[in-house]
Amino acid sequence: MPARTPRSSTPARREARRGARRTSTRTSARTAHRPSTVNHHGIHLLRSGTAVRGLVESACLGPNSLVLDLGAGPGTLTAPLARTGARVLAVERDPGFLARLERRFGDHPNVRVVAGDLATVPFPRRPFQVVASIPYDLSTRLLRRLLPDANGGASNLAAADLVVEWGFAQRVCRAVPRDLETARWGATYELRVVRRVRAAAFKPVPAVDSAHLRIRPRPGQAGRRVRRVLYAMLAEAFRCPDQPARAVVAEVAGRSTARRILGDAGLDRGVRAGTVPVDRWADLARCALDLSRRRP
Numbered sequence: 001m002p003a004r005t006p007r008s009s010t011p012a013r014r015e016a017r018r019g020a021r022r023t024s025t026r027t028s029a030r031t032a033h034r035p036s037t038v039n040h041h042g043i044h045l046l047r048s049g050t051a052v053r054g055l056v057e058s059a060c061l062g063p064n065s066l067v068l069d070l071g072a073g074p075g076t077l078t079a080p081l082a083r084t085g086a087r088v089l090a091v092e093r094d095p096g097f098l099a100r101l102e103r104r105f106g107d108h109p110n111v112r113v114v115a116g117d118l119a120t121v122p123f124p125r126r127p128f129q130v131v132a133s134i135p136y137d138l139s140t141r142l143l144r145r146l147l148p149d150a151n152g153g154a155s156n157l158a159a160a161d162l163v164v165e166w167g168f169a170q171r172v173c174r175a176v177p178r179d180l181e182t183a184r185w186g187a188t189y190e191l192r193v194v195r196r197v198r199a200a201a202f203k204p205v206p207a208v209d210s211a212h213l214r215i216r217p218r219p220g221q222a223g224r225r226v227r228r229v230l231y232a233m234l235a236e237a238f239r240c241p242d243q244p245a246r247a248v249v250a251e252v253a254g255r256s257t258a259r260r261i262l263g264d265a266g267l268d269r270g271v272r273a274g275t276v277p278v279d280r281w282a283d284l285a286r287c288a289l290d291l292s293r294r295r296p
């Protein structure tokens, strides 16, 4: 049972409380579902074939893929992932689940069971995918490890299909994000909710619904240079969201570039920086860099 989280309104604390909701046996007045059994371990396992199939099919894995099942539990996802022929790393820290995973997959040629903590376990050095139903209380921490940081550095994540808490998915998929970190994520990766995963799809039933969150790199955003331009624009836009987007682009790339590329990106001259969707910022950064490369 997780420790009680003190009342506060910071995003980190709110997420900790959401994690506790999914990993506790308490029921919520806001839900029609009630936990079906007492869950001493505070873990909710996927039992919906539709949700599992949706995650695995979305990942389009093959024998050349490397995929991480982060928080593998008893192997609900590990087994169908292994059937794709991909190399699977099943990461888990619970000793009971680790023993079950070893029994089930110990002799499997393309599955490796990894005893580790998701907060610290090293990620592969070659491109990898993640298909996983992750613990709610680690959602932000894991995305921070997988997606680019403020300096543009990132893991070798090629794609992810995750089960996360519904509210968390809504927050990170906003077209116009409310904070700089999710703006950076959304501008370099496309984050999209594929489907709602009802609370009843888990056993025991948690207090809130979940979502299948699909994460894919945005084309043209992989290079460090384009990320530098993009992140400088986002930082300026979030510093003063009421200023015109034109002024943000001019600050980073110069006035003449701003005049030329704003129209190309389909943005009005007077549009405020704080209302520009993340995919537009990605376009603007790419256009600014293309233009600077074409200049003699």
Ligand SMILES: C[S@@+](CC[C@H](N)C(=O)[O-])C[C@H]1O[C@@H](n2cnc3c(N)ncnc32)[C@H](O)[C@@H]1O
Binding pocket: 043, 044, 045, 046, 047, 070, 071, 072, 073, 074, 075, 076, 077, 091, 092, 093, 094, 097, 116, 117, 118, 119, 132, 133, 134, 135, 138
């Ligand atoms: C929501 S359950 C998902 C289990 C399984 N993948 C499924 O879909 O049924 C999350 C899993 O993450 C594991 N877990 C929680 N915190 C972890 C951590 N810090 N490091 C590694 N595994 C963790 C739990 O033991 C649990 O098996």
